[in-house]
Amino acid sequence: MSRSWSGRSRRRYIPPSPRSPWRKLGDYGLTVLLLGLLILLAVRLDRMETRKTEGVAVVADGDSITLGGERIRMRGIDAPEYSQTCRRDGADYPCGKLSRQSLVRLIAGRPVSCIGWQRDRYGRLLGDCQAGGVDLNRSQVAAGWAVAYGDFETEEAVARVGKAGIWAGTFDQPQTWRASHNGQLAERKHGSLASVGDALREIFRFW
Structure with missing residues (x-):
């Protein structure tokens, strides 16, 4: 076959x-x-143009400054409001004012430069800020005078263990304090993941 x-x-x-x-x-x-x-x-x-602004800083509180006519909200952190109080050793103390003082000391009268492209609900630039080579965002969290708000979680963990700043006692999270005292809704965290989300929204937003 x-x-x-x-x-x-x-x-x-x-x-x-x-x-x-x-x-x-x-x-x-x-x-x-x-x-x-x-x-x-x-x-x-x-x-989505990155904006850089620099000059002499006017410090409003522990995470907000003004450079010239540009209002800056420091990205990735959240500090106690200026009038906020916290509790330590059984007594209230003005943690909001101390947070502002911490930022003033970090700046130490030097010119400040901030860079960013996102803006918060109030139109403030979400900026990464430096003064004399010092990363102000990171340093505020590391000193315990701001909490991580989308970034700098490692610095917050170290500050918490070391009982630095507000971690030496008890406190309301700044966003919780704002909601109860000013009726402000909680803002979105503005760390790396939020930046990606904002970029995608900007790309596909037609108006």
Whole structure:
């Protein structure tokens, strides 16, 4: 009995059928759509311009300053409000004022530079700030005069263990204190993950 060299039946080649006009039109439309999305993406990325501002800082509280006419909310941290009190050794003390004093000491009269592109609900620039090479955001958390708010969790953990600043006693989280005293809604945390979310929202926001 004879067998084919491959032992398998041969399949006949069937050329693909030509694309219909509607299929071609759909392919062209998809190409135009993709090009449009790429153009939109380029425009949105261009609008996400990083802003840098520097100058003599006017310190409002432990995480808010003004440079020239630009109001800055320090990114990734949350400090006690200026009028907030905390409790230590059985007595209340003005932790909000002490937090502000801590930031003033860190700045030490030197020019401050802040960089960022996001803004909070009040239109303030969410900035990473430095003075004389000192990272002010990170240092406020490390000193225990601000809590991590989307970033600097390691610094907060060290401050908590060392009972630095507000960690030496008890306190309301700043956002909780604001809600109970000023009726302010809690703002979103503005760390790395929030930055990614804001970038995506900006890219796909048409207005």
